Amino acid sequence: MVFRDFAQEIPVRIGTDEEFARVATALKEARFDEETLLSTLKIEKMCDLGSVPLDKVDFTNVSERLKLFIRFFASTGFVPRADVEAALDRATLEAFLSLGILRVGDYGEDQFYSTVFLYPVAGFLIASDRHSYPDGSKFTPSPDIVFPAIYAGTLRFLEIIPKSTAEDALDLCAGSGIGAFVLGRTSVRAVSSDITERATVFARFNIALNQLDNVEAVCGDLYGGVVGKTFDRIVAHPPYVPSLSDTTIWRDGGRTGEALVHRIIEEMPQYLRRGGLFCIVSIGLDTKEGLFEERVRGWLGEARDEFDIIFAYADERTPKQVLSTLAEREQLKPDEIRELAQAFADAGTDKIHYGALVIRRRKETDEQEPWTMRARLSKETKGQDFEWAFAWHDRSLQPNFLDEIKNARPRLAPQLQVQVTYVVHEGTLVPAEYLFDTDRPFELKAQFEASMIPVIMRFDAQHTTAEVYDAASKESELPGNFTLEDFAQSIAQMIERGILKKG
Structure with a gap:
């Protein structure tokens, strides 16, 4: 046998x-x-x-x-x-x-x-x-092994994928095809693209198993399988583990982990349509050249000013910390660790982040300046939060924006938590510090002075910002030189940060 x-x-x-x-x-x-x-x-x-x-x-x-x-x-x-x-x-x-x-x-x-x-x-x-033989004998994986779609990183990627409707969507480094399947729910057509024949066959198998008639699987090196086509949505969850070789296809991301990330972003302007969204979950390096999101804008080449960028990171480590983890997990030899350390040093690496980079290509009619934002990715942040942030930024540039805020009826955000620190003053406990903590749209911790708490508590979705301003002014809860425009600007920032929700 x-x-x-x-x-x-x-x-x-x-x-x-x-x-x-x-x-x-x-x-x-x-x-x-x-x-x-x-x-x-x-x-x-x-x-x-x-x-x-x-x-x-x-x-x-x-x-x-x-x-x-x-x-x-x-x-x-x-x-x-x-x-x-x-x-x-x-x-x-x-x-x-x-x-x-x-x-x-x-x-x-x-x-x-x-x-x-x-x-x-x-x-x-x-x-x-699979990652094992049924008899428990020593398992030798194929170098192009198809990664499970239920690992924590992939599940996070699926939450970050844009969920708004689109015509055409593309999932790069697609593996089993799950990213394209999720995109296919809100896109007319979706494409699963991977460099290996093995992954392409698995994706086609899964398309048939789920009877998906609007998803196709192609084989090619990044955009190689879709040359000449353009898309409204492009997503990727590429290999990003720093490595000295590229033999383990699902894992190896080059010496600093950014090899595929750089290529995907650099070539993206040829394939992303005006008004489209790009999303990648990976590592990103802050270097002497600049912050990761600033370096990304440079990779976009001549089209760089057509894009708005949000980078939300969940984890921040030094090269030394990353190499320590790699040495233990991958059982690297001392000379291999030294070589990777030199690669980070040559790149001028300061910090290594893991997170989600979402880029929007503005429509042709847009004349606004390119916008870049860095945030903290919370466990609750979803793809729609990035889209909301882009939309909110656009609204903030409109000439009637502050009037809109003045007439809005904000309320406290449902996910908001407040930590109160008490100190002893004249023999009794008094509140001294208020730390506001929210996880939507992004993770935020903000400290407020005690004098602002009664003002914030007035937002109950029943009163407009202007009405709250008038009531707070009458009770001397605001500085005397604090105008309604100043107040509306502060409330807009609280809405943007997830402390208040616009009514």
Whole structure:
């Protein structure tokens, strides 16, 4: 018997519509979905799938078919023939075998196993490569292994992807295709593009499994598969791990991690339409040349002034801290660490950020100056928050903006939290410091003087900004030289930062 190594060959097969329909129906009827799996396995997020020993799971109220799929795709071990044939009818089992999702015979005629990691994410069923053999033997991954779409970084990427409607969308470094699938919900057409044939086949497989007729998968080096086309949305979650080689395609991002990030942004103006949005989740370096977002504007070349840029970072580390993590995780040798350290030094690296870069190409009629913003990415920040920030910036440039704010009826933002610090004054506790904390649109911590708290508390969605100003002025809660225009400007900033919500 010849062992067929699914780690080195492409395990899945593009079968018939009927076969895909049978497999998808079986999984859906078994309730192989995110909500059911999270509840059954007692996990909080899909990235924890596979971390729970099945002997610790209560399967009392779980159907035999769902239990079978959990054993195949969450545990990824062997399942005896008797259990498989008891849960699946012959036609459905043949469909799983024909598409290459399940196999039997490599480890004996009684041992069935899955060749892929299959899971629900973002409302889709996604197949990607396994990271182990079913018998527990030493696993040798293919250099073009298709990364799971349920890891924390990918899940964050899916939240950041723009959700507004568009005609054409492109997902670069697409892997399993999940980014294009999410884009396809709000775009007329979406394209999944990856450099490897393996990823392209997996994406086409997943397109068929989810019966998506507005998504296609192409193979090419970054934009190589879509030359001559343009898009309203372009997103990317590229490899960005600093490395001395590029053999591990899903991971390696060049010596400083920015190799692909730079190329993607540099070539983007040829493919992004006026009024379009670009989004990339990756690392970005602050160097002697400038902050990451400033360097990005330079990469945009002659078209640089046509773009507005927001960079929201979640993590900030020094090169030394990044190299320390790499040395431990990747088991790098001392000379390899020194070489990477030199690469960061040659680039003049100060800080290394991980976050989301969102760029908007303004419409031809726009005559405003290019705008750049840096923010902190919170766990609650979503793609629509970036779009809101762009729209709010546009409104702030309108000649009647302050009049709009004066007539608005703001209220306290629902996600706002306030921490009050008390100090002892003349033998009693008195509030001395108010720290406002919000996570939408971005993470913000702002300190206010105690004198401003009664003013802020007046915003109840019932009174206009002008009315609050008049009431606060009568109670001497504002400085005497503080005009209504000054007050409206301050309120606009509070709305922009997520402290108040415009009514």
